[in-house]
Amino acid sequence: MSRKIIYPAAPPVTVLLDPADDAAVTRAALAAHHPAAGRITVHPTPAASGAALALDILAALGKPTELPGDWGKHGPPAWNIAAAWILALPHTRLTVLRTHLLDEKSWSALLTLRRRTGVHLVAVCHTRRPSAAMRTALRDIEHHTVSTDHDPGDLLAEAPTMPAPRRGAESRWITVPALAYLDSHQDFPACHCTPPPAPRPYVPERAYSIDQLAHRLATRTAYPQLAAALATAVFTGAPLAQLYTVRAAHLDADATTLTLHDRYRSRRPGFVTDCGAFTVPTWAQPFLLAAANLVHLSPRGDDSLFFNGPPRTLMRLTEFAEHCRLRPPQPAPSWPRPRTRRKKKPGPPTIQWYNGINMPGLEYVSYEQWLHSGGWKPAPTRRSTRPGGTGPR
Numbered sequence: 449m450s451r452k453i454i455y456p457a458a459p460p461v462t463v464l465l466d467p468a469d470d471a472a473v474t475r476a477a478l479a480a481h482h483p484a485a486g487r488i489t490v491h492p493t494p495a496a497s498g499a500a501l502a503l504d505i506l507a508a509l510g511k512p513t514e515l516p517g518d519w520g521k522h523g524p525p526a527w528n529i530a531a532a533w534i535l536a537l538p539h540t541r542l543t544v545l546r547t548h549l550l551d552e553k554s555w556s557a558l559l560t561l562r563r564r565t566g567v568h569l570v571a572v573c574h575t576r577r578p579s580a581a582m583r584t585a586l587r588d589i590e591h592h593t594v595s596t597d598h599d600p601g602d603l604l605a606e607a608p609t610m611p612a613p614r615r616g617a618e619s620r621w622i623t624v625p626a627l628a629y630l631d632s633h634q635d636f637p638a639c640h641c642t643p644p645p646a647p648r649p650y651v652p653e654r655a656y657s658i659d660q661l662a663h664r665l666a667t668r669t670a671y672p673q674l675a676a677a678l679a680t681a682v683f684t685g686a687p688l689a690q691l692y693t694v695r696a697a698h699l700d701a702d703a704t705t706l707t708l709h710d711r712y713r714s715r716r717p718g719f720v721t722d723c724g725a726f727t728v729p730t731w732a733q734p735f736l737l738a739a740a741n742l743v744h745l746s747p748r749g750d751d752s753l754f755f756n757g758p759p760r761t762l763m764r765l766t767e768f769a770e771h772c773r774l775r776p777p778q779p780a781p782s783w784p785r786p787r788t789r790r791k792k793k794p795g796p797p798t799i800q801w802y803n804g805i806n807m808p809g810l811e812y813v814s815y816e817q818w819l820h821s822g823g824w825k826p827a828p829t830r831r832s833t834r835p836g837g838t839g840p841r
Contacts, residue, residue: 456566461559461591463582464603469574473596476604477543477572483509486540497554502526505542505561509533511670524746527557531745532672534565536737543603547571548579555585564745570603619773621797622661624682627776631766631801632687639693639709639723646708646724662731664772672738674768677754679732681765684708688765696743696751703737704728766801775799 466473474491481489490508492501503513503526511533515526534542544558562569573582594603661682665675677691686708698707709723728736739753755762769775778800 455564458562458566459568461562461586461589462568462570462603463578463586463591463593464570464572465576465578465593465595466572466574467576467595467597470596473572473574473604474545476606477545479606480543480604481508483537483539486538487543488534488539488541489543489545491545492549497551498557499526501550501554501558502530505530506533506670509537509539510667512668513670515670524742526670527561528742528745529670529672531561531564532738532741533670534561534567535741536672536734539565539567541568541570543570543572545572546574548573548575548582550579550581552581552585555581559585559589618664621773621775622657623777624661624774625777626682626685627769627774629685629687629802630681630769630776632689634687634689636690636693636710641709641723643707643709643723643725646726658729658731661772661774664774665735668772669763669768671762672735672742673754674762674765676732676735676739677765678769678772678774679735680706680754683729683732684726691754691765692752694753696740696753699728699736699740699753703733703740706736766799770799776801 477489478491480487488505488508490501490504492504503515506526506529507513509530542562550558558569561567571582573579578586662679665679669675680686680691680694681688684706690708690710693709694706698709699705704727705725706728707723707725736753743751743753763771776799
């Protein structure tokens with residue numbers, strides 16, 4: 449059964465009047481912006497309307513406003529992408545400044561976003577009276593009006609100061625062993641079995657900086673599909689061909705379990721894939737939730753979780769991994785290195801991806817080496833004490 453979204457009930461719209469257009473009110477609203485606490489403040493660009501306002505909301509969510517590729521033209525609207533992220537993350541209040549400048553089309557899209565996400569919409573109007581478009585849009589919507597001349601309550605309460613997380617250098621390359629076979633083109637036929645739980649995750653989280661990795665996935669694309677697909681490849685070790693077989697129904701409602709199928713039980717060097725239900729780690733759940741939400745918000749007749757939409761419209765997953773400065777284990781450098789009198793200025797490194805056929809000199813990383821690099825140690829095997837017994841019990 450496909451996953452469906454139950455729209456949460458949205459509280460009444462709050463219209464906050466700022467008759468004097470006080471700069472202190474704008475600064476206080478911007479200071480209340482705290483996505484981690486569920487509070488988003490959007491300061492629209494001048495003359496923002498329609499999709500431009502949706503891009504401003506994505507920017508407030510920490511997403512890039514550029515939507516490269518054909519998916520930006522033929523894919524789901526930016527409003528659906530913003531709704532998918534708001535539903536996946538604990539956002540409860542959306543404050544929009546300069547709402548008296550929005551036209552009817554922008555108000556219609558903004559109220560649709562409120563209805564889909566259940567977010568508390570706070571519309572700041574920097575005039576003594578709402579505009580005609582604003583009054584028309586809110587005519588049949590439950591709302592109440594407050595003014596900055598009186599106590600606005602906690603609407604403009606300053607966000608708590610939190611120390612910035614230590615994420616390391618943004619430009620540093622992170623070698624992720626789980627991506628070693630991402631570009632493999634092995635065929636994975638359809639399978640409809642009910643798999644058992646996966647025995648253990650492919651890659652331990654302590655093998656590399658998960659916080660830095662999740663931060664890059666969250667801030668370097670606005671497309672939930674790209675972030676969710678790469679996050680799944682990281683915690684399962686699944687190749688690209690297997691990710692194409694994942695459907696929205698393979699993810700449970702709270703995004704804690706994801707089912708991967710491999711009817712052939714393919715064996716690759718260092719890996720054994722099989723049908724199994726993987727436990728989704730906490731850091732990856734928002735990405736998969738947002739991807740599932742977008743599938744429901746933008747139905748296209750295909751319930752593919754990661755590649756829903758026209759073919760060849762999203763950025764290649766390997767290109768997105770390089771954009772996030774994530775790479776698989778690379779071939780060892782040639783030795784001895786050639787001696788040169790003049791040092792050349794180092795350019796961007798060329799990342800080599802294993803395509804499942806051949807890759808001379810590729811550094812071999814086995815599954816056991818992954819576990820060992822993450823601090824996992826196998827349980828000691830007990831030898832048989834029976835006469836002549838040499839193997840484990």
